[in-house]
Amino acid sequence: MIDLRRLHVLRAVDHYGTVTAAARALHFTPSAASQQIRQLARDLGVDLLEPQGRGVRLTPAAQSLLTHADAIQAHWERAELDLRADHTDPAGLLRTSGFPVAISVLLAPMAAHLRERHPKLCVRIHEAEVTESFDLLFEGEIDLAVVEATPHNPPLSDARFDQQPLLDDPFDLVVPDTHRLAGRTHVDLRDAAREDWIAPVPNSPCRPHVLSACGAAGFTPDVVHHAMDWNVMAHLVANGLGVALIPRLAHLTPHLPISRVRCTADPHRKLLTCTRSGGHERPAVAAALRELRALAPTAVA
Incomplete structure (x- = not known):
């Protein structure tokens, strides 16, 4: 049986690029993060990290495992949605992020409209640049981000995220x-x-x-x-x-x-909405995406 907590540490190493950066994001010590991955490797009977210069890199076996890990994460998002299938009206907490212009023109009016239409929904906005927004999504700290398309973003094919054009x-x-x-x-x-x-x-x-x-x-x-x-x-x-x-x-x-x-x-620059894979099906996120798409045509008039 795979320990999903250890699997998440491996996903973090892939996302942040190093064990040290992953440990910092997960509030682990580097040695504790390394220990989690070593134990996962022992559980599976494969090597997950190999030396590269002074650091390490993921082995082909680890990359193959991550493909399944991303699918597991997406299925978990959908499982949470199924558990709340009887509660389709947007409610609870919706956490969003965006860079300053996106907040001023898109996220702020979106939050105001949602407050009027869905009084049981509470929207929180976090100012963050593009890279931080992807990190916050990966860490589960936010549910929806408005980001600018840049060459440094994860590719659109990245199974961890659902990125859609906005304007x-x-x-x-x-x-x-x-x-x-x-x-x-x-x-x-x-x-x-x-x-x-x-x-x-x-x-x-x-x-x-x-x-x-x-x-x-x-x-x-x-x-x-x-x-x-x-x-x-x-x-x-x-x-x-x-x-x-x-x-x-x-x-x-x-x-x-x-x-x-x-x-x-x-x-021009392209603005995208981004959620975790499967996260856009949540009623609160879906309502926010509808508001953003309604605001987009008039935002650049």
Whole structure:
């Protein structure tokens, strides 16, 4: 009989990449986490970890086992749903997460609508960037996340998660009101190729979108300022310090002397909803997904 607690430790090593990181997430010591995996290996009669440099990696047997482990987790989600089959009205606690813009434009109004329509449902919102949201889902700390699609996300084929498209968020070129491009309805980014640029900080998930949009237009932007917050970028633009690509969902400080100009090439980022596999069938999660899909079409108008 497989000990599911030990199996979860192995899943955590696969998710976080190292025994140490998995132990930290599970509130174990590294030695205790290693002991759990060694005992699981003895129970099954196979090696689950093998040396790789100064660390370890999962063996092919471990990878095969994880395929079944992910299926077990999905079946467990559905089993919990079956146990509550007579209680189809959304109720209880719904835990969600998202990055700041997603919370402001999508999760906050979603929570307000659900409170009105389902008084027995309590929604909790946790601000988290994309990687943390996947970690929280994996750990069972949240039920639903709104994330941005990035190259570092788990692939859509990852059996642990159910990722579904929600909306495309276009990037607008933001320039000072006095800028030569301010009066246009649309702009080709090549017209801003020689400008000073303001861009997201290097570790931001939006930075690759900005650089790839400029690259597709045939130039590398001369980035002179970096910022984490879209409103900080807008204030830098308002002071004539450069131009920026800012997603349309970002609500900027009112009355700044700036203009948002749509781009002819339609650069955009994709927003996804994400649950654990099988989790979207829960009445509370299903109700939240319906609200998010209803809000999405008007969010980027």
